[in-house]
Amino acid sequence: MDKQENYVKLEFYAKDQNVAIARLATAAFAGEIGFSLSDIEEIKVAVSEGVSNAIIHGYGGDESRLVEVTLTVEKNLFKLEIKDDGVGIADIKKAMEPTYSSVAERMGLGFVFMESFMDTLNVHSSLNCGTVLLMTRRCPHL
Amino acid sequence: MDKQENYVKLEFYAKDQNVAIARLATAAFAGEIGFSLSDIEEIKVAVSEGVSNAIIHGYGGDESRLVEVTLTVEKNLFKLEIKDDGVGIADIKKAMEPTYSSVAERMGLGFVFMESFMDTLNVHSSLNCGTVLLMTRRCPHL
Amino acid sequence: MKIEKTEKRITVVTDGDFDLKVCPELKALLAVDLKHDRSIHVCFDLRKTSFIDSSGLGLILWVYKETAPYGGKVSVVNVTASAEKLFDVAGLSRLLNIRRKGRERLG
Amino acid sequence: MKIEKTEKRITVVTDGDFDLKVCPELKALLAVDLKHDRSIHVCFDLRKTSFIDSSGLGLILWVYKETAPYGGKVSVVNVTASAEKLFDVAGLSRLLNIRRKGRERLG
Ligand SMILES: Nc1ncnc2c1ncn2[C@@H]1O[C@H](COP(=O)(O)OP(=O)(O)O)[C@@H](O)[C@H]1O
Ligand SMILES: Nc1ncnc2c1ncn2[C@@H]1O[C@H](COP(=O)(O)OP(=O)(O)O)[C@@H](O)[C@H]1O
Numbered sequence: 001m002d003k004q005e006n007y008v009k010l011e012f013y014a015k016d017q018n019v020a021i022a023r024l025a026t027a028a029f030a031g032e033i034g035f036s037l038s039d040i041e042e043i044k045v046a047v048s049e050g051v052s053n054a055i056i057h058g059y060g061g062d063e064s065r066l067v068e069v070t071l072t073v074e075k076n077l078f079k080l081e082i083k084d085d086g087v088g089i090a091d092i093k094k095a096m097e098p099t100y101s102s103v104a105e106r107m108g109l110g111f112v113f114m115e116s117f118m119d120t121l122n123v124h125s126s127l128n129c130g131t132v133l134l135m136t137r138r139c140p141h142l
Numbered sequence: 143m144d145k146q147e148n149y150v151k152l153e154f155y156a157k158d159q160n161v162a163i164a165r166l167a168t169a170a171f172a173g174e175i176g177f178s179l180s181d182i183e184e185i186k187v188a189v190s191e192g193v194s195n196a197i198i199h200g201y202g203g204d205e206s207r208l209v210e211v212t213l214t215v216e217k218n219l220f221k222l223e224i225k226d227d228g229v230g231i232a233d234i235k236k237a238m239e240p241t242y243s244s245v246a247e248r249m250g251l252g253f254v255f256m257e258s259f260m261d262t263l264n265v266h267s268s269l270n271c272g273t274v275l276l277m278t279r280r281c282p283h284l
Numbered sequence: 285m286k287i288e289k290t291e292k293r294i295t296v297v298t299d300g301d302f303d304l305k306v307c308p309e310l311k312a313l314l315a316v317d318l319k320h321d322r323s324i325h326v327c328f329d330l331r332k333t334s335f336i337d338s339s340g341l342g343l344i345l346w347v348y349k350e351t352a353p354y355g356g357k358v359s360v361v362n363v364t365a366s367a368e369k370l371f372d373v374a375g376l377s378r379l380l381n382i383r384r385k386g387r388e389r390l391g
Numbered sequence: 392m393k394i395e396k397t398e399k400r401i402t403v404v405t406d407g408d409f410d411l412k413v414c415p416e417l418k419a420l421l422a423v424d425l426k427h428d429r430s431i432h433v434c435f436d437l438r439k440t441s442f443i444d445s446s447g448l449g450l451i452l453w454v455y456k457e458t459a460p461y462g463g464k465v466s467v468v469n470v471t472a473s474a475e476k477l478f479d480v481a482g483l484s485r486l487l488n489i490r491r492k493g494r495e496r497l498g
Pocket of ligand 1: 049053054055057058059084086087088089095096100101102103106107108109110111112131338
């Protein structure tokens with residue numbers, strides 16, 4: 001196997017304290033790939049937004065449900081996948097609009113940050129079946 | 143769900159750089175429970191020894207194989223499970239003897255450290271089916 | 285986390301992660317104070333904050349919305365370059381008084 | 392990781408994790424040096440080491456075994472309280488010269 005190729009999957013309860021655990025593991029994974037500290041700060045924001053969304057929106061606070069974060073690196077591409085089996089998104093296009101939020105007190109900037117800080121973002125979702133976010137970012141040339 | 147109750151599972155390639163990722167995630171998980179910094183240092187050693195063993199002994203360097211680390215806390219008990227589907231251990235009692243190692247250059251102290259730093263250690267293993275380590279440690283009274 | 289209050293100002297020093305986990309508690313604490321006086325100056329000092337995301341920004345914006353109509357003020361000081369980028373992308377740099385190195389210190 | 396050599400001593404300053412990941416490379420580097428002179432003093436300076444486990448200890452013990460019969464010496468300095476416990480449990484405190492705060496510094 002290629003020295004850089006790697007795979008780490010996390011599965012955890014939809015609890016707010018686990019956002020930090022997902023973030024730390026993702027930061028360590030990205031650090032191993034050779035991303036710079038400022039790249040890593042951005043990647044931390046992306047994973048944090050995605051996992052927070054799964055917890056708040058996907059599961060609406062039901063902490064017994066599971067969130068999955070899959071980290072892979074292959075052929076110089078870092079992939080970050082975040083999955084929940086929650087309520088899903090009815091209108092993905094609307095959900096991704098800047099400042100749109102279904103929760104009054106939130107800013108509606110989660111997707112904006114994910115798009116700003118990763119190279120690509122794909123959202124797959126269907127009502128009552130959950131949501132999968134797939135983000136990628138090119139690895140630094142070492 | 144009880145505020146403290148939690149569950150995080152990691153699954154990753156048997157690569158040496160993933161020992162640090164498992165360690166970081168475990169340290170963060172233990173920190174959330176309220177373990178002190180010196181407790182966390184000990185827990186980091188335990189997870190590090192178990193995961194290193196899965197990589198070196200269980201899979202003998204085949205990096206494409208998967209190691210699983212499961213962290214749970216329930217009713218004031220922290221549980222750390224480390225699983226591989228590798229070669230397994232023929233004689234568990236002998237393997238656990240201090241300074242016994244099947245690899246010349248290793249110290250044979252992995253099990254000693256796991257036993258010293260956790261409250262309990264159980265080893266389940268069968269030849270060619272892999273090894274499961276189950277360790278527990280009482281949570282601090284908060 | 286540390287909250288210091290004087291008659292004219294509340295200074296919030298968040299430490300570690302300023303994310304989903306800490307927001308509900310901090311919001312509840314601040315809500316009590318803002319009930320008394322919405323024309324106050326709230327200063328978020330991020331010197332000890334290692335991470336902030338849209339949950340943290342959302343809380344800061346909430347304080348802004350609660351206070352601005354009453355003549356209150358919100359400032360954010362000791363912001364790292366990475367965090368500054370978030371405020372910029374969020375368009376909050378125009379609304380709030382954001383400073384890399386804050387002269388406004390706790391204590 | 393930083394290795395400094397004088398005629399009588401090799402000082403190894405490991406940084407971050409002194410675990411399974413760094414051991415093979417460090418061992419290969421040291422093997423070259425020890426081939427030249429096994430009566431040397433090897434000093435491991437752990438001031439920048441945030442973590443060590445039995446893989447790291449095993450490397451240190453390997454250096455001891457390679458040098459001791461030839462009059463070499465191994466010392467470990469700037470050891471944290473947590474790391475010291477490992478050396479104690481491993482029974483290495485008797486074999487090696489282990490110090491919490493090292494007078495032996497790099498440079
Ligand atoms: N995992 C998810 N499950 C269900 N709905 C989601 C999920 N993620 C995002 N959404 C929807 O998309 C909207 C916009 O998300 P986002 O841009 O992150 O803003 P915010 O989290 O501040 O609401 C959310 O308000 C929610 O309605
Ligand atoms: N996951 C595992 N799979 C197979 N064998 C193992 C595993 N873990 C430990 N062993 C066996 O037990 C022995 C003792 O393990 P340990 O005390 O950790 O010492 P060391 O790793 O230094 O050899 C190992 O040398 C190996 O033979």
